[in-house]
Amino acid sequence: MSWLERFARPKVRALFRKDDIPEKLWEKCPACEQMIFHRELEAQMRVCPHCGHHMRIDARTRLSQLFDDGAFQTIELPAVPVDPLRFRDRKRYPDRLREAQGASTLADAIIVAHGKLGGHQTVIAASEFSFMGGSMGMAVGEALVAAARLATLQEAPLIVIPASGGARMQEGVLSLVQMARTTVAIEELREAGLPYIVVLTDPTTGGVTASFAMIGDIAIAEPGAMIGFAGARVIEETIRQQLPAGFQKAEYLLDHGMLDMVVHRHKLRETLTRVIDLLMTAPRSADVVAYPRTGLDIPAQPRA
Amino acid sequence: MNSYLDFEKPIAEIEGKIRELRHLSGDGGLNIVEEVARLQGKVDRTLRQTYARLTPWQKALVARHPERPHCLDYVAALVQDFTPLAGDRKFGEDRAVIGGLGRFRGRAIMLIGQEKGRDTAERVTHNFGMPNPEGYRKAVRLMRLAERFGLPVVTLVDTPGAYPGIGAEERGQAEAIARSIETCLDLRVPIVSIVIGEGGSGGAIALATANKVLMLEHAIYSVISPEGCASILWRSAEHAQEAAEALKLTSEDLLKLGVIDEIIGEPLGGAHRAPADAISSVGEALERSLSELRGVAGGDLRSRRRQKVLAIGQKTLG
Ligand SMILES: [Zn+2]
Numbered sequence: 001m002s003w004l005e006r007f008a009r010p011k012v013r014a015l016f017r018k019d020d021i022p023e024k025l026w027e028k029c030p031a032c033e034q035m036i037f038h039r040e041l042e043a044q045m046r047v048c049p050h051c052g053h054h055m056r057i058d059a060r061t062r063l064s065q066l067f068d069d070g071a072f073q074t075i076e077l078p079a080v081p082v083d084p085l086r087f088r089d090r091k092r093y094p095d096r097l098r099e100a101q102g103a104s105t106l107a108d109a110i111i112v113a114h115g116k117l118g119g120h121q122t123v124i125a126a127s128e129f130s131f132m133g134g135s136m137g138m139a140v141g142e143a144l145v146a147a148a149r150l151a152t153l154q155e156a157p158l159i160v161i162p163a164s165g166g167a168r169m170q171e172g173v174l175s176l177v178q179m180a181r182t183t184v185a186i187e188e189l190r191e192a193g194l195p196y197i198v199v200l201t202d203p204t205t206g207g208v209t210a211s212f213a214m215i216g217d218i219a220i221a222e223p224g225a226m227i228g229f230a231g232a233r234v235i236e237e238t239i240r241q242q243l244p245a246g247f248q249k250a251e252y253l254l255d256h257g258m259l260d261m262v263v264h265r266h267k268l269r270e271t272l273t274r275v276i277d278l279l280m281t282a283p284r285s286a287d288v289v290a291y292p293r294t295g296l297d298i299p300a301q302p303r304a
Numbered sequence: 305m306n307s308y309l310d311f312e313k314p315i316a317e318i319e320g321k322i323r324e325l326r327h328l329s330g331d332g333g334l335n336i337v338e339e340v341a342r343l344q345g346k347v348d349r350t351l352r353q354t355y356a357r358l359t360p361w362q363k364a365l366v367a368r369h370p371e372r373p374h375c376l377d378y379v380a381a382l383v384q385d386f387t388p389l390a391g392d393r394k395f396g397e398d399r400a401v402i403g404g405l406g407r408f409r410g411r412a413i414m415l416i417g418q419e420k421g422r423d424t425a426e427r428v429t430h431n432f433g434m435p436n437p438e439g440y441r442k443a444v445r446l447m448r449l450a451e452r453f454g455l456p457v458v459t460l461v462d463t464p465g466a467y468p469g470i471g472a473e474e475r476g477q478a479e480a481i482a483r484s485i486e487t488c489l490d491l492r493v494p495i496v497s498i499v500i501g502e503g504g505s506g507g508a509i510a511l512a513t514a515n516k517v518l519m520l521e522h523a524i525y526s527v528i529s530p531e532g533c534a535s536i537l538w539r540s541a542e543h544a545q546e547a548a549e550a551l552k553l554t555s556e557d558l559l560k561l562g563v564i565d566e567i568i569g570e571p572l573g574g575a576h577r578a579p580a581d582a583i584s585s586v587g588e589a590l591e592r593s594l595s596e597l598r599g600v601a602g603g604d605l606r607s608r609r610r611q612k613v614l615a616i617g618q619k620t621l622g
Contacts, residue, residue: 084561084620085552089537138617145614167505167527169537172551173563176527177616179506180513183485184610207527209478210466210506215486229478229506230468238468248473256474 029053031224045265054222054265056202058104059111059126062161066124066269072115077107078146080138085172093170100131108139109164112147114154118273120280123151126161129203134164136208137171141178144212148185157195157276162213166206179211186212195279197272200227200250200259218275219259221250222268227258309365311354315573318347351573358522360548364530366522367501368464371576373583375402375417375460378500381583382590383408383415389449392441395475400431400467401439403446408458409591414450416443416511417460420501433502434467437480440510444480444487447495456494456594459511464529466507481510488513489610492602496593498586499523499555499564500575515609516593517563519555520582521570525563526553552621562619566593 026035031053041048045065046055057065064070087093101107109131114123125147127134144160151158167175186196198216200209202225210229221227228248236243246252250262263271308316322343329336358366366372379386383406390397403416420433443459450457466477488495488511497514503525512525519525528536530548535541558564568589575582597605 080617081620084617085550086621087550089547089550142617169528169533169551172527173525173553173558174561174617174620176505176509177563177613179482179509180485180489180613181616183482183489184613187486187489187610207506210481210510211485212482214476214479214482228473229466229481230473235468235470235473239470241470243470247470252474256476258476258479 030055047265052223052264054202054224056129056163058130059106059128059161062126062201063111063113063124065265066159066272067113067115067117067122068119072113072124074111074113075146075150077110077112077139078142080142083170084138084174085170087170087172089170096132096170104128104131106131108137108143109134110140110143112143112150114150114156117159117269118276120273120276121154121156122159122276123147123154123156124159124161127163127201127208129163132168134162134208135166135168135175136164136178136182137168137175138178140164140168141175141181144178144182145185148189151194152189152192155192155194157197157280158189159197159199159272160212160216161199161201162204162208163201164204164206164208164213166208176207179207182212183215186215190217195276197275199263199268199272201225203227205229205231214258217279220268220271221253221259221262223250223262223264225250227253307370309362309369311358311362311365315347315350315354318343318350322347348572351577355522355573359545360524360551360554361530361545363522363554364502364524364544364548366574366576367524369574369576370422371579372501373575373579374422375419375462375500377579378460378583378586379404379406379415379417381580382587383413386415389446390442392438392445394438394441396436396438398431398436398439398442399429400433400435400463401442403442405455408594409587411594412453412455413594414446414455414457415460416446416457417500418463418507418511420462431467433463434465435463435507436467436469436472437475437477440466440480440484443484443511447487447491451491451493454493456496456597457491457514458590458594459495459497459514461497461499461503461508461512461525462501463504463507464502465504466510481506484510485513489613490606491609492606494594494597494600494605495609496590496597498568498590499525500586504529513609513613515597515605515612516565518566518568518586518589518593519558519564520568520575520586521555522574523555524548524553525555525558526551557621560619560621562616 025038029048032051034050046057063072083094109128112125189196195217197218200221204213204227226248253259254262322340325336386406388404402419406415418433419430421427421430447457495514496516497512499519501523530544531541534543534547555567568585571578571581
């Protein structure tokens with residue numbers, strides 16, 4: 001069984017296909033509207049075989065697609081204060097949070113995992129877009145800090161795969177501050193001489209794009225991914241003009257010099273492996289700086 | 305004082321009476337002095353009462369008051385030999401971001417600030433204080449220049465947010481903001497940021513990641529504008545007042561949360577009533593912060609700044 005088949009094991013499928021009818025055999029491509037046999041779509045890593053549209057995938061599937069043999073260990077997300085502002089809109093924030101946790105079985109909108117990628121010990125942090133729009137609050141910020149430190153301890157490259165609407169409004173300015181906190185984490189990683197690779201996926205916007213997502217040493221995006229700072233509607237309302245075709249799509253960003261490459265999902269694992277191979281060959285010339293720990297409990301070695 | 309905010313109506317009425325009395329008396333006959341003094345006392349009392357319990361939404365209105373002192377007012381009053389420096393050396397000059405060398409209390413500094421503009425023409429020139437990527441790239445360039453010459457960086461934050469436009473996106477607004485934050489966190493010279501009006505989201509934090517973050521009493525600093533938050537979470541911008549409450553965007557809340565280090569008190573009735581007083585308080589607070597950081601080694605300035613940022617979140621309102 002190849003890693004490709006393994007990632008589609010029924011248990012994992014059940015985890016994020018719960019919004020679909022359980023016995024559903026066919027799915028419609030949202031781009032070309034063609035019907036696709038469910039199993040074929042999974043085998044194609046949820047890329048439409050007719051038009052090449054890259055459908056959104058959840059964080060766990062993403063990780064199993066990338067790590068060798070689909071095998072990885074996740075780390076427990078560091079605990080952060082819940083509902084620091086006692087935020088209430090039409091709903092209480094803790095209720096929204098519990099709903100998202102119940103629906104996803106995740107603690108927050110990110111998974112931090114480590115394992116081998118092309119034989120290299122690698123740390124990957126992947127956003128879960130279905131968890132409150134992948135929004136970044138304290139938990140996501142702290143998870144990225146932990147991911148960068150785990151990578152430093154393991155002398156491993158860090159790959160971050162955002163899919164996020166931006167900062168989480170319900171944590172107010174404390175979510176805004178995560179833009180700076182995550183940047184500190186990346187700077188520390190960089191000073192340890194380790195590669196920081198970002199794979200931008202659909203959609204990545206707002207405070208996430210304007211911080212850790214746009215400072216990758218290598219910036220990769222999936223085809224057709226929507227990537228931007230401001231939302232298209234906000235821009236239209238501000239300038240009262242129609243937006244150009246393909247605006248804020250990965251290919252558009254590539255043309256404007258904002259990305260290194262746009263990579264098909266089927267080629268992503270191979271591309272990441274090659275990039276890491278090339279970056280990690282020379283002996284590291286790390287400007288290693290000591291930094292105080294924040295009390296996060298991170299395993300120095302991968303857990304079995 | 306020309307423009308009154310809605311909640312300042314009672315004050316507007318009393319001050320209207322004072323003006324009327326002065327106008328009627330013409331030559332300033334003695335008989336009105338007592339009445340004017342009485343009315344003035346009433347104005348002060350009303351102002352004190354109103355401004356002591358401004359709601360977060362009212363603070364947002366005060367923070368955006370058209371007569372509130374702006375970046376260039378602070379520069380004019382506090383910075384000698386101001387020498388504006390223009391351009392990002394990549395694409396253009398962004399007049400939403402003022403930058404330049406100057407002398408503050410005898411010592412050279414690099415000043416970077418967002419300017420909203422006063423009248424319509426100025427507002428257009430300064431793009432209402434909404435920077436394009438060039439503004440942030442200019443800021444990065446000037447911060448690096450300051451670092452090379454050992455000059456402290458002072459930033460004045462006052463923006464509704466980074467500009468949402470086609471060109472801004474094409475030229476990498478997100479990347480420009482991210483690099484500005486990154487540079488703030490890397491710099492080996494002191495950085496002091498002062499939120500003087502509106503600290504609008506990513507467009508603000510790009511310049512407000514500092515060793516010391518000060519904030520004027522009635523300024524606001526938030527992840528999203530109350531209107532934007534209301535239209536998303538309440539599905540209508542009409543709920544902006546509730547959103548302003550929920551976002552905890554006042555200086556008092558931000559101090560409790562450890563996001564800012566100090567509140568700079570405003571004159572009675574807000575900075576727009578007595579701009580010179582507000583500017584002089586900012587000058588005093590800035591001098592205190594700069595002198596605290598003077599003599600600290602570059603590497604320490606950087607690591608302390610990073611540790612400070614990482615420590616945010618340990619204090620909550622919950
Ligand atoms: Zn299709």
